[in-house]
Amino acid sequence: MSGPLNRIDGVVYATPEEAAFYSGCKAWERRTLGDALRQAAKAVPERTAYVCNERRISFAELDAITDRLAAALRGLGLQLHDRAMFQMGTSIEAVIALFGCFKAGVIPVCSIPQFREIEIGTLARLTQPKGYFVQADAGGRFDLVSFAGTMALRHGIPHVISTGNNPGAGVHSLEALCAAVPQAAALDTSEEFGCEDVVAFQLSGGSTGVPKIIPRFHAEYLGHVRFWCDRYDMSEGSVGIWALPILHNAGMMFSVLRAVLYRATTVLLPNWDVANYFKMIEQERVQHAFTIGPHAPAIASYPHVQRHDLSSLKCLFTLMGAEAIERATGIRSINMFGITEGLVLTGTPDSPPEIRFGSVGMRCSTHDEVRLLHPQGTEEVPLGEAGELCFKGPSSLRGYYAAPNVNAASFTPDGFFRTGDMMRAREVDDEIVYCFEGRMRDNINRGGEKFGTEDIEHLIARHPAIADGKVVAMPDEIYGEKACAFLIVREGFKAPTVGELGEYLLAKGLAKYKLPERIETCGSFPVTRVGKLDRAALRSQIAKTLAEEARSQANTHS
Known part of the structure; x- marks a missing residue:
């Protein structure tokens, strides 16, 4: 049977003609991600699937524990195509949570630990999640578990699931959920979803402040990874290393889909x-x-x-x-x-x-x-x-x-x-x-984290000392780009420092990685010949300023 078994309102699917063509030419893999893991576990049960710190997990172990988690999620009441917010780091626990959802037909919303009230709130309103997966130690000094609990209450998310055996009142332990189902047969979902159904909601940085949602589908996602990794002559059992967020599209492709496609070992570095x-x-x-x-x-x-x-x-x-x-x-x-x-x-x-x-x-x-x-x-x-x-x-x-x-x-x-x-x-x-x-x-790409400037500028404009503010990318040797804020200060006020502006924006719920890391004050913004804001001129201006500062510093030390 071809075509999605259960469509989701708001998702744009391939036409039947496109699906038939891409399936016929093998550009799509005719299986689900859950089936791909089951096949890998059957073929190479003892092969290490993931290495993370001191922990190793084989394909057979991963297949068994994710069957148990899938059954546990259904036992909690999560149903086909319910959404689950994800704020997890690069860990074996994140892999288990993802494959548990894939097998249960629950759709991960692939958020990142750095998101805060603005991003999570908007994503929650758009996707109406019924679950929220969080990793207790992924937020550094920020308490992600408490944050997830607060956001769940605010947005009516019934189930928060965290790593750790004692995550706190009202929060399910991921490990305990798996242990509560000592042995589970694979869920029979063959009549519920297939390879042309949605498997995950990925996110795009986009030109607006809050990420746009990109549906990815079992068949095309696996095919996409196959074409990509074949370019590098990858073969059965190849060992790869991943030291970046696992929930990014690149992380999903390299460390999750590649693993089951090539029955390959992946070394995960959380830090x-x-x-x-x-x-x-x-x-x-x-x-x-x-x-x-x-x-x-x-x-x-x-x-x-x-x-x-x-x-x-x-x-x-x-x-x-x-x-x-x-x-x-x-x-x-x-x-x-x-x-x-x-x-x-x-x-x-x-x-x-x-x-x-x-x-x-x-x-x-x-x-x-x-x-x-x-x-x-x-x-x-x-x-x-x-x-x-x-x-x-x-x-x-x-x-x-x-x-x-x-x-x-x-x-x-x-x-x-x-x-x-x-x-x-x-x-x-x-x-x-x-x-x-x-x-x-006008996106900014800070070390691979892409974000727009619209939400930042909206918040800056509400600062009592600022008449208006624009945020553009400035070059950086390490991160590629960082955010620079050009501010017009209100008469009688002082411009905030970088630290003061950062504290203000964090308090408003902005993710930390989006904070402007330099401030330039000005009396007006440059405009194009048709009177629109000239962001290119602002980018050029800060790039020139940084270059002049670098030359001056070099001359001082020569």
């Missing part, structure tokens, strides 16, 4: 430490490593690379910084580009340096259609000119969840998704490769 990263590569004989954001320069500048045996490592792939990493480690490294809306571009281990270092690579699937269009237009730019990256294909977004107005502006008339990213295409060795040129929209 980033570059020395431990190299230690675990050596200890676990890692073959494939993926990194983004601030980790890349830390890897490239690690002074003790020669102390580690990295002979097992076949390749390392990163969003940017491959040349520096390869120069420092001697490991074949590859730049790539990925977007949660469903496209990955990458080179291969055999690609020449011109592709691996000088571009973000090529499309992974021949079924991905990529166009570079004149911004906001529908005409393609000539080869070699910069244009807006637009695409459609087997795993591409067909519509954000319950967002018809956003969807109307997000696609071309013939169904290509508009990314807002500018790319330049060129031909290398008979391959069309793409070079990232920047973004059209």
Whole structure:
């Protein structure tokens, strides 16, 4: 039987014709994620699925405990396609919670521990979750369990499930839920959902403050990962390492779906430490490593690379910084580009340096259609000119969840998704490769965490000392970008310091990673010829200021 077994209002599905085509050409995997885990457990029951700190779990153990959790979730009253908010870190417990939901037909809302009242509140209103998974130690000094309890009460979420055996009154223990079902047969969900049904709600940073919701489906998600990882010559049982948030789209693809597709071991690092990263590569004989954001320069500048045996490592792939990493480690490294809306571009281990270092690579699937269009237009730019990256294909977004107005502006008339990213295409060795040129929209990408500025500016405008404020990206050597706030101060008031503004925004419920990390005061904002705010001029202004400060500092120390 083809097609989703149970549709969700607000989700845009592939047409029957698209589904038939992508299934026929093997771009979609005709199984669910739960079935993929069951098949891996049957084929390689004793193989280690995950390593995290001192803990290991085999595929058979993972399959059994997630069967028990799925049964426990149904026992709590969670039903098919109920949503569950997730605020969990990079851990085996997060993997167990995810696969328990996949098997029960409960849809994870893939939030992150850094989200606070604004983001969680909006996501809760949109998705109406019935469960809330939280990891007790994922918030650092912030009490995530208490926060989850507060948000659950505020938004009518009946079940909060936390790691730890004593999470507190009114909160279920994840471990206790699993233990309460000593043995459980796999749920028979064959009549409830299939491979074309929704498996997870992923999130997009977007140009607005609160993430938009991206439905991902069993069949296309697995197929997407297969096309991507095959580019790196991954094979049965390959060992990978993951040191980033597991609930991000990239984390889900590399550390969750890759694991069951390739029956592969994944080393999870809950806390980033570059020395431990190299230690675990050596200890676990890692073959494939993926990194983004601030980790890349830390890897490239690690002074003790020669102390580690990295002979097992076949390749390392990163969003940017491959040349520096390869120069420092001697490991074949590859730049790539990925977007949660469903496209990955990458080179291969055999690609020449011109592709691996000088571009973000090529499309992974021949079924991905990529166009570079004149911004906001529908005409393609000539080869070699910069244009807006637009695409459609087997795993591409067909519509954000319950967002018809956003969807109307997000696609071309013939169904290509508009990314807002500018790319330049060129031909290398008979391959069309793409070079990232920047973004059209006002997102900030702080070490891989993408966020818009709309909600930040809305809160800044309510500050008693500020007449108006705009937030733009400023360059940063470690994180790539950070937020800079340009403020117009009210007459008779002093501008807040970075710390004071941060305290104000945190108190209003803004996530910490979105806080402006520099303030520039001004009397007015630059405008374009048609009188609109010129954000590009603000970005250029702060970049120039930072460059001048760096030169001045260098001259002082010379």
